[in-house]
Amino acid sequence: MSIFLYSLISGILTGGVYALIGIGLTLIFGVMRIINFAHGDLMMLGMYGTYLLSTFLGVDPFVSVLLVFPAMFLFGGLLQKALINRMLTSVAQNQILLTIGLGLILSNTVMLIFTSDYKTVTTSYASSTLKLSENVSVSAPLLVAFSITAAITAGLYWFLQKTDTGQAIRATAQDRDAARLMGINVSRMSILAFGLGSALAGTAGALLMPTTYTFPQIGSVFTLKAFVITVLGGMGSVVGATLGGILIGIAESLSAVYISSGWKDVAVFVLFLLVLLFKPSGLLGKSRT
Amino acid sequence: MWKRLLVLGFTFALSSTLAAQKIGVINTMTGGEAPIGENITNGIKLAEEDLKKRGFPLTLVWEDDTGKAQISMSAMEKLASRDQVIGVVGPYTSACANAVAKRAEQYKVPLLVPAAAKEEITRQGLKYVFRMNAPADKYASSLIDAALALGKPRSIAFIYENSDFGTSTTATAKTYVASKGIQVVADEPYPKMNADYRSTLAKIKSKNPDLVFMVSYVADAILIMRQAKEVGLQPQAFLGGGAGFTTVEFARETASSSVFSCTQWTDDVSWPGAKDFGKRYRAKFGKEPTYHAACAYESMMIMAGVARDAGGNRDKLREGLKNGKWSGIMGDVKFADFDGFTNQNAHQMLVQQLQGGAYETVFPKQFATKPSVYPFPKWK
Secondary structure (H helix, E strand, O other): OOOHHHHHHEEEEHHHHHHHHHHHHHHHHHHHHHOOOOOHHHHHHHHHHHHHHHHHHOOOOOOHHHHHHHHHHHHHHHHHHHHHHHHHHOOHHHHHHHHHHHHHHHHHHHHHHHHHOOEEOOOOOOOOEOOOOOEEEHHHHHHHHHHHHHHHHHHHHHHHHHOOHHHHHHHHHHHHHEEEEEEEEHHHHHHHHHHHHHHHHHHHHHHHHHOEEEEEHHHHHHOOOOHHHHHHOOOOHHHHHHHHHHHHHHHHHHHHOOOOHHHHHHHHHHHHHHHHHOOOOOOOOOOOO | HHHHHHHHHHHHHHHHHOOEEEEEEEEEEOOOHHHHHHHHHHHHHHHHHHHHOOOOOOEEEEEEOOOOOOHHHHHHHHHHHHHOOOOEEOOOOOOHHHHHHHHHHOOOOOEEOOOOOHHHHHHOOOOOOOEOOOHHHHHHHHHHHHHHOOOOOEEEEEEEEOHHHHHHHHHHHHHHHHHHOOEEEEEEEEEEOOHHHHHHHHHHOOOOOEEEEEOOHHHHHHHHHHHHHHHHHOOOOEEOOHHHOOOHHHHHHHHHHOEEEEEEOOOOOOOOOOOHHHHHHHHHHOOOHHHHHHHHHHHHHHHHHHHHHOOOOHHHHHHHHHHHOOEOOOEEOEEEEEEOOOEEOOOOOOEEEEEEOOEEEOOOOHOOOOOOOOOOOOOO
16 A cells, blocks of 8 residues: 555655646647747756756756756747747748758757767765655655645646736647737747756756756657647646646556556556547647638 | 779779678667667667778668557568568567568578567577577566565566567566465466556455565566555565666656566676666766666677678578677577577676666675665655
8 A cells, every 4th residue: 555655655645747848848739839849958968967957067057947947948938039039930840840850950969069978966965765654754845846846837827828928828739820910029929838848858957967867868758748748648738748647647657556667658648648539639629721 | 093093993992892791770769668779779870880990891771660560561561672681680679580480581681689588589490680689588577586686576477568578578587486385376467658657556456475476577677666656565576577677767756665676788797898878878878877788789790790701692691690609798698499499699687776866786795785675665
């Protein structure tokens, strides 16, 4: 029983951080109908940012979020303005090529600078735990990461629902042309969306650093994960991505205990296929024509 | 004047036959395995430098296999047919080396595998395939022998990457522990770049094993130990089967202390030139040399040495490798046939333990630099 509880909790906590990556991807997809294949690489940049700040300036990885978030927002906005905006009207495969190419450039540039070595940040609390009961304890850094994720997600949700800019972003996502006719600066919304998406990916990277490692090619693993989360939750849905992330986290964690860790990807993809089979638009997605 | 011309012509003729003696290198220089591949690259570069200093005419043709078997195979085909190399050193990972071995046999190109562990590579009677390092079964048996010499372990749990290297090392370990009467209580393969082992480790903890045997590459090795501490997994000993457990990054971690690992090589061992190699490696690359680097260095030195005498003939090179005997930074090297292996160097594995952030050789006794810490100290 305690193993079940333990793996359920650690699944939810890891899933929360996965969700943050998924939310970024879903936001970008929602507004621009572009699947950002460089998303994992943006997360990787966030990881390296945190690594640099922590190793050379002694900034705590969790505090580094305060710097990584705005930096990645600006970087994402710049990418959108300089590159992606030009491709919005071109055919889908060209957009895919652009984002895949972007990802390759990012990961290989990082490899050129940092070599392909694995980088970890060392904190005093890397392996510290919080005891919930006699047999169940949770990883303290993972819990902190989850809390920050929850706060950011709540903030983002509020931003999208309540503020004028948030509503404009949602309007752009709903119907780009109608939004433009209503006087919304659509290309500015796209820059905002890509900036936010990148910032969320970078933040997720920063939050993962205390409990994991990074290397230039780590992005592809998370791009795939983010993609599954996004599709599972319903493309374009922020709440869906949150749910999707946590579901994937739990599925990975429980299948590692009750089937085998070698089979956890299978468990995730079976779950993925089942959802697609019974609800093709994803858990919270609205089907579009 | 004619004298000069003659000398010129002679040098020309000589250099053209020598230039034909190209040696291929297949290594993982990009992709997930690149951090370890880099050590091999460095080892070969150092060998190249030394060979050039000794006046060896050496042309290396580098191929990056990105850690994928199919790319590795096409690299071999390219080296064998287009580049016309006389022999090949590499590839790094077991999966690549095993795939390339069959191609090497097909093209009759001598292949010297520096540091891939899967037994099958030299266990399928391939005449053109040679291996420098000790295969996977030695990883497991040397570690378990050390554990048996230190205590009375009765049960063992396995956690390993579900790659060629992981499964083959674990498979031989299982046969070996069965022969020693140790019970396997958990058997947990995991997929690469997994990053979350908490659930698996919690499951292993509930089985309360005396030994935990791990086979991982570096990043996962670090995470497994961090998360083992988090979960509170407390066996008598953690045994790290090669690769990731013998890296500088792993040694830096506090959670890695007292983990046993085995290695093909350290620079404090008494093999000729080992210390000097370590010193020069650090000076040149600003990093600690790993066993991969040493294996790759020695492989290239031997390959180039024999290739020089083979005069561009691949079969002569093969015979030279088969019949030769060397002594260098890897100790005594001889490619022999034994226990079903062909052209396998019977290399002596060293068991080491992390003590105060440094690897100390603890087994076999004649190479020990420090006494071992056993059982594993309680987590703080």
